Each structure stands twice: as C-alpha cells, then as structure tokens.
Amino acid sequence: MSExxxxxxxxxxxxxxxxxxxxxxxxxxxxxxSVLAVVVALVIGGILIAVTDPRVTAAxxxxxxxxAATLSAIWSSVSEAYGALWRGATYDPTARTWQGQLGIFxxxxxxxPLILSGLAVTLAxxxxxxxxxxxxxxxxxxxxxxxxxxGMHLPPAIHLPAVILAGAIGGAIWGGIAGFLKAxxxxxxxxxxxxxxxxxxxxxxxxLKNQLKDPNSTNPISxxxxxxxxxxxxxxPNFRVHAGLIVAxxxxxxxxxxxxxxxxxFEYRAIGANPKAARTAGMLVSRGYITVMLISGALAGLAxxxxxxxxxxxxDSEIAGSIGFDAITVALLGRSKPWGTFxxxxxxxxxxxxGTSMAVNADxxxxxxxxxxxxIVLFIAAPPLIRSIFRIKAARREGASA
Amino acid sequence: MxxxxxxxxxxxxxxxxxxxxxxxxxxxxxLTGCGQAPAPAGGGGSTSGNAAAANYLGCIVSDSGxxxxxxxxxxxxxxxxKTVADTGIKMKEAxxxxxxxxxxxxxxxxxxGCNLTFTVGFLLADATKKVAxxxxxxxxxxxxxxxxxxxxxxxxxYDTAQAAFLAGYTAASVSKTGKxxxxxxxxxxxxxxxxxxxxxxxxxYNKQQSKNVQVLGWNVGxxxxxxxxxFDIIQEGTKATNNLIGEGADVVMPVAGPLGKGAGDAxxxxxxxGKDVKLVWVDSDGYLTAPTYKSILLTSVIKTMGDAVETIxxxxxxxxxxxxxxxxxxxxGGVAMAPFHDxxxxxxxxxxxxxxxxxxxxxxxxxxVESKSSPK
Numbered sequence: 024m025s026e027x028x029x030x031x032x033x034x035x036x037x038x039x040x041x042x043x044x045x046x047x048x049x050x051x052x053x054x055x056x057s058v059l060a061v062v063v064a065l066v067i068g069g070i071l072i073a074v075t076d077p078r079v080t081a082a083x084x085x086x087x088x089x090x091a092a093t094l095s096a097i098w099s100s101v102s103e104a105y106g107a108l109w110r111g112a113t114y115d116p117t118a119r120t121w122q123g124q125l126g127i128f129x130x131x132x133x134x135x136p137l138i139l140s141g142l143a144v145t146l147a148x149x150x151x152x153x154x155x156x157x158x159x160x161x162x163x164x165x166x167x168x169x170x171x172x173x174g175m176h177l178p179p180a181i182h183l184p185a186v187i188l189a190g191a192i193g194g195a196i197w198g199g200i201a202g203f204l205k206a207x208x209x210x211x212x213x214x215x216x217x218x219x220x221x222x223x224x225x226x227x228x229x230x231l232k233n234q235l236k237d238p239n240s241t242n243p244i245s246x247x248x249x250x251x252x253x254x255x256x257x258x259x260p261n262f263r264v265h266a267g268l269i270v271a272x273x274x275x276x277x278x279x280x281x282x283x284x285x286x287x288x289f290e291y292r293a294i295g296a297n298p299k300a301a302r303t304a305g306m307l308v309s310r311g312y313i314t315v316m317l318i319s320g321a322l323a324g325l326a327x328x329x330x331x332x333x334x335x336x337x338x339d340s341e342i343a344g345s346i347g348f349d350a351i352t353v354a355l356l357g358r359s360k361p362w363g364t365f366x367x368x369x370x371x372x373x374x375x376x377x378g379t380s381m382a383v384n385a386d387x388x389x390x391x392x393x394x395x396x397x398x399i400v401l402f403i404a405a406p407p408l409i410r411s412i413f414r415i416k417a418a419r420r421e422g423a424s425a
Numbered sequence: 426m427x428x429x430x431x432x433x434x435x436x437x438x439x440x441x442x443x444x445x446x447x448x449x450x451x452x453x454x455x456l457t458g459c460g461q462a463p464a465p466a467g468g469g470g471s472t473s474g475n476a477a478a479a480n481y482l483g484c485i486v487s488d489s490g491x492x493x494x495x496x497x498x499x500x501x502x503x504x505x506x507k508t509v510a511d512t513g514i515k516m517k518e519a520x521x522x523x524x525x526x527x528x529x530x531x532x533x534x535x536x537x538g539c540n541l542t543f544t545v546g547f548l549l550a551d552a553t554k555k556v557a558x559x560x561x562x563x564x565x566x567x568x569x570x571x572x573x574x575x576x577x578x579x580x581x582x583y584d585t586a587q588a589a590f591l592a593g594y595t596a597a598s599v600s601k602t603g604k605x606x607x608x609x610x611x612x613x614x615x616x617x618x619x620x621x622x623x624x625x626x627x628x629x630y631n632k633q634q635s636k637n638v639q640v641l642g643w644n645v646g647x648x649x650x651x652x653x654x655x656f657d658i659i660q661e662g663t664k665a666t667n668n669l670i671g672e673g674a675d676v677v678m679p680v681a682g683p684l685g686k687g688a689g690d691a692x693x694x695x696x697x698x699g700k701d702v703k704l705v706w707v708d709s710d711g712y713l714t715a716p717t718y719k720s721i722l723l724t725s726v727i728k729t730m731g732d733a734v735e736t737i738x739x740x741x742x743x744x745x746x747x748x749x750x751x752x753x754x755x756x757x758g759g760v761a762m763a764p765f766h767d768x769x770x771x772x773x774x775x776x777x778x779x780x781x782x783x784x785x786x787x788x789x790x791x792x793x794v795e796s797k798s799s800p801k
Contacts, residue, residue, distance in 0.1 A: 088462040115536065120560070123536035129529065242548075242613060261559075263528070334525065341489070341523040376529070383484075383517050383533040 054363070057356050057403065061370070064398035068391055069101040075388075076100040104385040108392075111380020112373035122261040126376050132263045132334060134372025136161070138271040139326035140350035141357060141364040142278050143198070143319040147212075148359040149282055150315040151295035156201055156216025157323040158347025159223030160194040164324025165331040166227050167193025169245055169338040170235065172252035172331065182251035183332070187270065190328030191321040197223060198320015199313065206309035212316070220347070228340050235338060245338035254333045267329035272365075274322060279361040281318075291315050323347070352396055355403045371396065481514040483738050484539035486530045488546035490656075491520050495715075496682050496708050497730055498545045501568055504731025505543060508738045527552035535560050541741050543568065543734060547615065553578060564746050566737050568730065569615050571800050576748050581733050582800035583753035585615075586622030587787050588726045588760040589678075590794045591780055592705050593626020595724055595762070596676040597638040598776040599703065606641040606674030608651040608665040608688075610681030614798035619680040619707055619726060621645055621796035629783070629792070641674050648797060653681050662687025670695050670702055676723060678705035685711070689718035696721065703768065710763040723771065725763035733759060752800050756788045 073079045073096075082089075082096040110117070111126045118124040140157045147154035154160075168190035177185060197219055204210040231243040239246075254265035282288040293301040294311045302308050330342050353371055357363030378392035485505050487494075492502040502518065509516045517537055519530040527549050534542045535556055542563065544553045547570035557565045557578045566579040573580065596605045607623050609616040620643040627640050642665075643650035651668070653661035662684030666677050670691065679688035685706060692702045704711070704718055706725035711718060733751055740746055753759015762780075765772050786792035 085462040092462065111533070118536035119538045120536065123532065129532075242611070330525075334528075339524055341525070344523045344525050379519065379526070379529045379533045380536075383519050383530070383537055386517075389520065389522075 054358065057358060057363070057367070060356070060399050060402035063402055064395045065105070067398055068395040069105065071394060072104045072387055072391060073097045073100050104381055104387040104391070107381040107383075107385040107387075108374070108377035110377070111384070112377030115380065117384075125262070126380065128258060128262040128264045129376035130369065130373045131268055132265070132372070133375040134368045135265070135267045135271050135333060136326040136329040136346050137349055137353050137368035137371050138365055139267075139274055139329060140323045140346055141353035141368045142274055142361060143194075143322035143326070144350045144354035145357060145359045145361060145364045146278055146282070146291070146322065147198075147315055147319040148354055149288075149295045150291040150311060151298060152202075152205070152312065152315065152319075153213045154198065154201070154216055154316070154319050154323075155213050155351065156198065156219050156320075156347070157326070157350045158343050159216065159220035160197045160320045160323035161327040161330065161343040161347050162220075162223040162227050163197040164190040164194035164321075164327030165338055165342045166230065166235070166327075167324070168328045169248070169331050172248040173246045173337070174235075175252075176249055177251065179251040182249060183254070186248075186252045186332050187325065187328050190324045190331075192324070194324015194327060195317045195321040198316040198318075198323065202313040202316025202320075205316070206312040212312075224340060227338070227342075231338065231340060237337070243340060248332060248336045252332060253336060254329070263334055265329075265333040267333040270325060271329065274325065275361050275365045278322070282361065287314070323350070326350070349396070352400045356399060478513045478742060479515070481512075481738075481742055482517060482537065482539045482541075483508060483514050484517040484519075484534045484537070484542040486518075486527070486534060486542065486544050486549065487520045488527075488548045489521055489523055490546075490682075491522075492518070494682065497568060497728065500709060500728070500730040501543055501545050501734055504734030505738070507731060508735045511735065512739065512742065514738065514742070521549075524548065528555065531556040535563055538563075540564060541566060541738060541746070546570070547572070564741055566734075566751075568733075571750055579737060579746070579748050580750040580800075581730075581737070581753075582750055583618075583728045583760050584794075584796075584799050585618045585726060585728060585753075585760050586625070586794045586796040586799055587755045588762050589619045589622025589707075590626035590629070590787065590792075591755075591762040591784060592678065592724055592726050593623035593628075593640075594630045594780060594783060595626075595765075595772060595776065596623070596678070596703075596705060597627040597630035597636070598634075598773065599723065599771050600638055600675050601701065602673045602675045603637065604639045604641055604673040605676040605678075606651075606666075606669030606672070607678040607680065608642045608653060608662075608669065610653055610656040610684060612649075612652050616680045617643075617648060617650075618796045618798035619678070620650060621798060622726075622794055623678055623705075625794055625796075633779070641669050641672055653684055656682045656684065659683055659687040663691040666691035667695070670700065675701060676703045676705060678707065678726075680707050682708070686715065686717075689715065689721065692721050693718070703771070706763075712763065712766045719767055721768075722766065723768050724765055727761045727763050728753060729759055729761065750800065754788075755784055 079096045079100050082093040086093045112130045113127050115124050115126055140161060143157050144154050168186045171189040172186045201212045201215040201219060204215050205212045228243060231245060235245045237244055237246040254267045257264050257266060282292065290306050290311050293306060294308050298308050326346060331338055335342060349371055353367045354364055357367035374392050374396065378389045381387050382389040483505055485502055487498045490496065490498045492498050505516055508514065517534065517539060519533060521527050521530055531552050542565050544565060544567045546568060549567060550570045550572050553565055553567050554573050557575050561577055564577050566581055567573060568581045571580040571582045605627060607620050609620055624640045624643050624645045627638050630636060631638055651665055653665050655661050662679055662681055666688040669677050677688055677692060679685045689704055692704050695702050703723040704721045705723055706715060708728055710727055711722050711725045733753060737751060783792060787794055
C-alpha cells in the first residue's frame with residue numbers, strides 16, 4: 024500500500040511526517056514486544072556478566088577437559104548477579120537490617136522522578152514531538168522549586184504546594200520555549216530541546232555560583248530545603264520513599280484522562296497521527312504544539328521537584344542525574360501510554376535499586392545495568408527505524424526505475 | 426504487506442543480534458578452552474590468615490570521580506585492595522556517578538554488614554553522617570573531611586601544606602626567572618592547603634636566602650588566586666599554565682586533579698619554544714602516574730592514602746578503632762615530597778641538605794607551616 028503511494032507521489036515526504044511516523048510505529052507495537060525487548064536485553068546482559076567474570080574465564084580455560092565446570096561457573100555468575108539485582112529491587116532476606124531488606128521501597132523512590140519525566144516524554148510523543156529536553160526541564164523545575172524551597176519561609180500548608188507549583192512552572196517555561204519555537208518558526212524540537220539541556224546545565228551552574236549558592240559552603244551547592252518545603256516521607260525515616268510518589272501516580276491518572284478522555288488529548292493524538300490532516304480538520308496545530316510542550320515541561324519540572332523536595336533536599340548541578348535521558352527509554356518501553364510508562368518507570372527504578380545491590384553483593388559493575396537499559400532502547404527502537412530506512416531505500420529504487 | 430514485513434525484520438534483527446552476541450561470547454570463552462582442569466581442591470590449607478580477618482568486611486564507596494580518577498579515589502581503593510591481599514579480609518566496593526548515588530551505595534554497604542566503610546571525599550559527608558547515625562555499630566572512615574563528630578566515623582585528613590612547603594622551597598631554589606606559579610581547580614580547602622604550603626615554602630626560601638622569588642596565582646593573605654573552576658576540563662589547565670608562563674613563572678604546581686595533564690602539555694609546548702619550565706605534580710608521584718611529563722617533573726606533593734587505609738583497617742581488626750582523626754603529616758609519612766627523579770641534577774646539593782633540615786624542623790615543630798585549611 025505504501026509502495027503504491029510513493030510511486031504515485033515522488034516528492035519526498037516532509038521531515039515532520041517522517042518523525043511522527045517513527046513515533047507511530049513505536050507505539051503500534053504491543054506490550055509483548057516491550058517484554059521481549061527486556062528479556063532479550065537481560066539475556067545479553069547475562070552473557071556480558073558471564074564473559075567478564077574471572078571465574079568463568081578461568082573455568083573456560085579448561086572447557087574441553089571439564090565442560091560442566093564452565094557451565095556451572097556461568098550459571099553461578101549470572102544467577103548471583105541477577106539474584107542480587109532482584110533481591111535489591113524487591114526483598115532481600117540476606118540484608119542485615121529489616122529496613123535494608125525491603126528494597127522495594129528504594130525501587131519506588133527511584134521510580135518516582137522517572138514516572139513523572141517519562142510521562143513528559145510520553146505526552147509529547149503522542150502529539151508527534153520528540154521531547155529530548157526532559158533533562159533541562161527537570162533542572163529548571165528543580166531550580167525554581169529550590170528557589171522557593173530554600174529561599175522562602177512559608178507556613179507548612181502553603182510552602183510545599185508553592186514548591187510544587189514553582190517546579191511545574193520552571194519546567195513548563197523550558198518546555199514551552201521549544202513548543203513555541205516549533206509552532207512559530209518550525210524549529211525542530213529535537214535540536215531545540217537538546218540545546219536547551221546545555222543551556223539549563225550552564226544556567227544552574229551559574230546560579231549555584233552566585234544567587235543560589237549556600238553562603239556556608241565553598242562548593243557550588245545550594246542551601247538545604249526548608250523543613251516545610253519537602254515531601255513528607257511515606258513510611259517514616261527508615262525509608263526514602265516520599266509523597267512525590269503520590270504526585271506521580273496522580274499525574275499518571277491525569278495524563279491518562281487528558282489523552283483518552285479530553286478534547287485537548289484528542290487534538291494531541293490527531294496532531295501526532297497526522298498534523299496535516301489535523302490542520303485540515305480545523306485544529307490549531309501550532310497551539311497544540313505549544314500547549315503540549317508546556318504540559319510536558321511541567322511534568323518534567325515535577326520530576327525535578329521529586330528530586331529536590333524528595334530525595335536530594337538541596338540543589339546541585341547533578342540534580343537531574345540521568346533521569347531526563349532514562350525518561351526517553353521509559354516512554355519508549357511504555358509504548359507512550361501513561362500506565363505503560365508507569366510500569367516501565369517501576370522497572371527502571373528496580374534496575375537502579377537492584378543495580379547498586381548487584382554492584383556491592385555480586386561484584387558486577389553497575390555499568391551492566393546501563394548496557395541492559397541501552398539494549399532495551401535498541402530492541403524497541405531499532406525495528407521501526409530499520410523499517411523506515413528500508414522504505415526510503417525501496418522508494419528511491421522504484422523512483423529511479425520508473 | 427506491512428505486518429509480515431515488520432515481523433520478519435523484527436524477527437531477523439533480534440535473532441541475528443542475539444545469535445551474534447551469544448556466538449561472540451561463546452567464542453571468546455572457548456578460544457582458550459584447551460587447558461587442563463585443576464585438581465579438585467583439597468581440604469584446608471588456603472586460609473592462612475586468622476578467622477577474624479576472613480569474616481571481616483572492608484568496604485569503599487567512591488565519589489563521582491570513580492575508582493580510576495588517578496587521584497584520591499584510586500589511591501584509597503588501591504590501598505584497600507592491598508589490605509585485602511595483605512590481611513585476607515573481604516572487600517566490597519561501590520562507585521558513585523552522581524551525588525544521588527551516595528546514600529543508596531552507603532545503605533547497601535550497611536545492608537551487607539560492612540565492618541568498616543571508607544567514604545572518599547568531603548562530598549560524601551552528609552550521606553556518611555546519616556548512615557553512620559542510623560547504624561552506630563558499623564565503623565566508617567571518611568577521607569578529606571573533618572566535619573563529622575560521631576563515635577563511629579573516623580576522619581582521614583592530610584596536612585598537605587607540610588609537604589607542599591618543601592616543594593615550594595625547592596621550586597624557589599630552581600627558579601631562574603624569580604617567579605613560580607600555582608593554580609587550583611576550585612577554591613576549596615583541600616586544594617588551597619597545597620597552595621598555602623607552596624607559597625609559604627617560597628617565602629621561607631626568600632627569608633633564609635635573602636632572595637625575592639615571587640609566587641603567582643595564590644595569595645596566602647587574601648586566600649585568593651588563580652582557579653580553573655573545574656576539575657574536568659583539561660584544557661582549562663593548559664590555559665591557566667600558559668597564563669602563568671606568560672607572566673614569567675618557570676615552575677608551575679597545578680592543584681586540580683586531571684588538569685595537571687593540561688598543565689604538563691602547556692609546559693612541554695613552552696619548552697619546545699625555548700623556555701625552561703618545570704612541573705610540580707600533586708596527590709601521587711607524577712613520575713609514576715603521569716610518565717609523559719617525566720622530563721619536566723621537578724617533584725610531587727604526595728598524599729599516601731593507601732597506607733592510611735591499611736593502618737586503619739588493621740587497627741579495627743585488632744579492636745583498636747577510634748574516631749580520633751587520622752592526620753597525615755611528614756612525621757607519620759601521610760604526606761611527603763617525592764624524589765626528584767630525572768631532574769635530580771637540577772636541585773643543588775645545598776638545597777637538598779637544607780630540605781632535610783627543614784623537614785626535621787617541620788616534624789619537631791621548630792618550623793611552623795600554617796594554613797587556614799590545615800586540619801585542626
């Protein structure tokens with residue numbers, strides 16, 4: 024079907040529709056493919072763990088004399104590593120204290136900002152935009168939230184909501200810039216958001232050396248958040264899991280409602296499916312781009328709030344860690360669906376919580392977790408990418424022969 | 426058409442990648458798989474160390490520099506590895522990539538029941554304090570920080586100014602232009618303590634020898650000077666060094682971790698252009714850790730983290746752990762000035778004997794090296 028179309032219409036498709044085509048194809052896959060991608064990535068990760076384990080390489084040195092030794096070395100190497108990963112992320116009976124045994128709450132702690140920033144990417148995806156700028160939006164959100172959180176002293180009932188609002192505004196501004204430029208000038212959002220990431224990190228460093236610096240510290244680090252400005256801990260002082268998780272779950276429900284039940288969400292999906300058709304149908308595509316990036320940025324800004332008011336309590340240049348980039352993977356793995364993103368973020372939170380346990384208890388570098396995460400992206404993103412590459416080639420060949 | 430094609434490509438790609446990786450891994454393993462199987466291990470004979478050591482867990486958590494930073498993370502880590510080899514204790518390690526990793530990593534160490542955990546760098550102070558407070562039975566030792574007052578946290582700090590004093594004296598004695606320079610990464614105490622000692626060593630030389638060698642890049646009185654404002658961007662080290670050379674310095678001491686390489690490159694280039702500039706390395710003996718700059722390396726101001734780590738583990742094993750700060754000095758060998766190696770002939774015999782006298786004077790207290798950043 025598509026071949027006949029390209030023959031009839033030799034003009035190359037606009038860049039915009041090619042990009043949204045990739046998004047559509049990524050979303051077209053079902054949950055089974057996501058699960059398979061994770062499984063295959065874990066298998067390859069297991070091979071890497073085995074190959075880099077000195078016990079396995081030692082046993083492989085006499086493989087032909089005693090093959091069983093190699094196999095059992097591989098088994099113990101991989102099972103120890105993934106066992107530690109699983110226990111660290113869920114329940115670890117070998118930990119010394121009962122608090123330490125319940126790794127599941129660390130998983131939830133790590134997942135909180137990933138849920139919010141993953142939603143940011145998901146929402147923009149659905150409107151056909153690649154928001155690569157979650158990183159910068161998180162930083163701006165955390166900076167705004169921090170300025171309110173440690174720069175002001177407000178009563179308890181007001182301070183935390185003010186911090187949350189400030190963070191959302193900070194992220195929305197940063198996302199909105201990209202949306203505005205896309206709508207008004209056609210500037211590609213991928214490039215704009217990537218550049219805004221760099222500007223955000225330089226901006227926060229500048230502020231941390233000047234206006235936002237802790238006067239008692241020689242390092243570029245902000246003062247501690249006011250006691251009223253932080254998320255309350257959900258399970259007492261023994262666990263880091265905080266009320267930001269509730270905000271994140273509410274955001275999942277909110278985005279699900281927005282996308283599936285509201286007029287605005289219908290517009291976004293229509294724009295994402297085919298911006299030209301949406302325009303023909305009378306939708307304001309440029310307004311859609313701006314508002315979706317505002318909301319997307321606000322969600323990423325909330326992830327920044329979860330960081331600064333939840334776990335970190337003070338602002339530094341590493342406040343966003345790699346969350347903004349992991350968010351892209353989370354959104355891809357979640358097939359750009361709000362609840363899919365939620366579960367993908369839980370999985371990545373588990374990787375993060377379990378990865379530390381794996382590094383400490385099984386002597387496997389935490390880098391293996393990064394490899395597994397990257398492989399997941401590869402397996403999810405590669406088939407449609409390859410397909411679109413093939414189609415371009417096929418179209419050219421046919422065009423040449425015609 | 427569309428679905429089958431997609432499935433086909435998806436399938437081929439996945440299968441291809443998986444099979445390829447499996448094959449690669451298997452080949453790597455089997456390439457050398459023709460050796461002899463070892464004889465089944467006999468009972469006993471392997472545990473030569475005492476049982477206490479075998480059950481003792483020494484752990485280490487890096488700051489965001491990682492264990493391969495050619496600086497304090499690395500030397501502490503190597504110190505612990507050496508301790509493992511020497512005493513037969515077990516060890517666990519965790520690298521942090523950002524500040525957010527500190528607390529989870531330390532919690533994992535506590536979960537694993539580490540008897541003693543080394544936390545490297547003042548950046549880990551908050552996390553160390555929190556985890557140590559939560560679990561008073563576990564012992565901790567924090568490197569380069571003296572802010573925690575807890576019975577189960579031992580600060581490990583270095584009076585680096587003492588060794589830098591010797592380096593400053595040496596630098597002043599070899600300077601032909603009458604100007605020596607230094608610059609730092611960031612204006613923080615662990616950096617400026619080097620610069621204080623260096624500048625005071627130069628001042629001491631001027632007083633003793635009635636000379637007027639100037640120090641560029643650092644003012645002890647105002648505690649201000651030349652800073653690259655980074656520990657990451659090596660080119661900033663080149664820039665700062667070029668500035669110092671341009672102003673006439675012919676000995677340069679960079680106190681900025683990896684930026685030392687940038688300084689070395691700048692000096693090598695300047696010397697090609699006819700200058701005669703020398704380099705003073707810090708933290709480790711640059712002759713061993715940065716051999717590229719052997720030909721210009723006058724000396725190094727060393728912090729011997731590894732020895733401190735080993736001493737503290739052994740004390741703890743023997744039940745003699747205390748939270749009294751370990752302060753590395755010239756006296757206990759915690760800080761030292763490295764040999765002159767290839768540039769030995771550049772330092773006169775007179776200077777060498779004077780340096781011996783000064784070292785004795787610092788140890789017995791007759792020569793005072795005072796830095797605002799010195800551990801109290």
